[in-house]
Amino acid sequence: EVQLVESGGGLVQPGGSLRLSCAASGFTFSSYEMNWVRQAPGKGLEWVSYISGSGRTIYYADSVKGRFTISRDNAKNSLYLQMNSLGAEDTAVYYCARDDYGSGSYDYWGQGTLVTVS
Amino acid sequence: AIQMTQSPPSLSASVGDRVTITCRASQGIRNDLGWFQQKPGKAPKLLIYAASSLQSGVPSRFSGTGSGTDFTLTISSLQPEDFATYYCLQDYNYPRTFGQGTKVEIK
Numbered sequence: 325e326v327q328l329v330e331s332g333g334g335l336v337q338p339g340g341s342l343r344l345s346c347a348a349s350g351f352t353f354s355s356y357e358m359n360w361v362r363q364a365p366g367k368g369l370e371w372v373s374y375i376s377g378s379g380r381t382i383y384y385a386d387s388v389k390g391r392f393t394i395s396r397d398n399a400k401n402s403l404y405l406q407m408n409s410l411g412a413e414d415t416a417v418y419y420c421a422r423d424d425y426g427s428g429s430y431d432y433w434g435q436g437t438l439v440t441v442s
Numbered sequence: 443a444i445q446m447t448q449s450p451p452s453l454s455a456s457v458g459d460r461v462t463i464t465c466r467a468s469q470g471i472r473n474d475l476g477w478f479q480q481k482p483g484k485a486p487k488l489l490i491y492a493a494s495s496l497q498s499g500v501p502s503r504f505s506g507t508g509s510g511t512d513f514t515l516t517i518s519s520l521q522p523e524d525f526a527t528y529y530c531l532q533d534y535n536y537p538r539t540f541g542q543g544t545k546v547e548i549k
Contacts, residue, residue, distance in 0.1 A: 359538075361486075369478075369486065369529055371538035383536040386443075419485055427491035428533045429476035435485055 326350040326432045328420050333437030340410050340441070346403040346420030346434055354378075354398035357423035359430065360405050362416035362439075370416075373405065374423070387413075410441045444468050444532050448541025454549040461517040463544045465530035470510045474534035477506055477515045480543075481526045489528075490515065520546070 332344040346358070360372040373394040374383040382394055393406040403420050417438050421430035445468035455461050465475065473493035478486040488497045490506035493513055503518045517524055525548055530541040 368543045369480075369531075369540040371531075371540065374536060374538070385537050424491075427476070427488070427495065427497070428474060429488055429491040429531065430478075430486070431488050431491075431497065433485035433487075 328434035330434040330437040344405040353401040446541040452545040471534035
């Protein structure tokens with residue numbers, strides 16, 4: 325069974341840093357592209373970042389470029405999001421999502437981890 | 443970035459109703475569009491990919507059509523468990539962009 329479990333969220337002061345993790349199981353992690361998607365309280369979904377299976381190709385939303393860094397450790401079946409210079413606008417639930425090459429869309433999501441900047 | 447304009451923002455409907463939600467892309471995206479359902483406090487769930495392909499396990503009352511710039515999600519007969527918020531997502535290029543969402547409420 326495919327599982328994605330995020331961790332690392334919490335309360336952080338403006339200007340602070342946080343590192344999110346996403347532990348993957350039930351599939352060959354290194355074969356899949358991965359993403360982070362966030363949702364501010366009461367708002368819609370916002371794509372944040374993408375990383376290829378090898379980790380060589382990375383994209384970011386303009387809103388986080390230069391502040392957030394996506395990475396992965398295929399040996400540990402884990403995805404990460406290092407978040408620096410956090411502001412109130414970064415307060416959100418952060419989801420990791422698997423990018424299915426068959427469908428071209430996000431077929432599995434984690435339960436989300438809440439980041440509060442205050 | 444491609445803008446995805448979703449409408450309506452919300453709608454009220456009754457069990458058994460036919461419901462249609464639309465998404466318009468600011469430029470052509472072929473059929474590179476997915477539809478997601480999200481219930482309160484839960485992660486989104488993929489319903490439709492490639493504009494019209496039904497994700498495994500999703501009831502056949504959900505269907506998607508469209509290509510280029512105009513897309514539609516249809517629920518043929520609304521069920522109690524379908525009351526949720528629905529989002530489209532273009533997977534044509536980066537940055538990926540979601541529609542603003544459509545909240546389907548009980549009339």
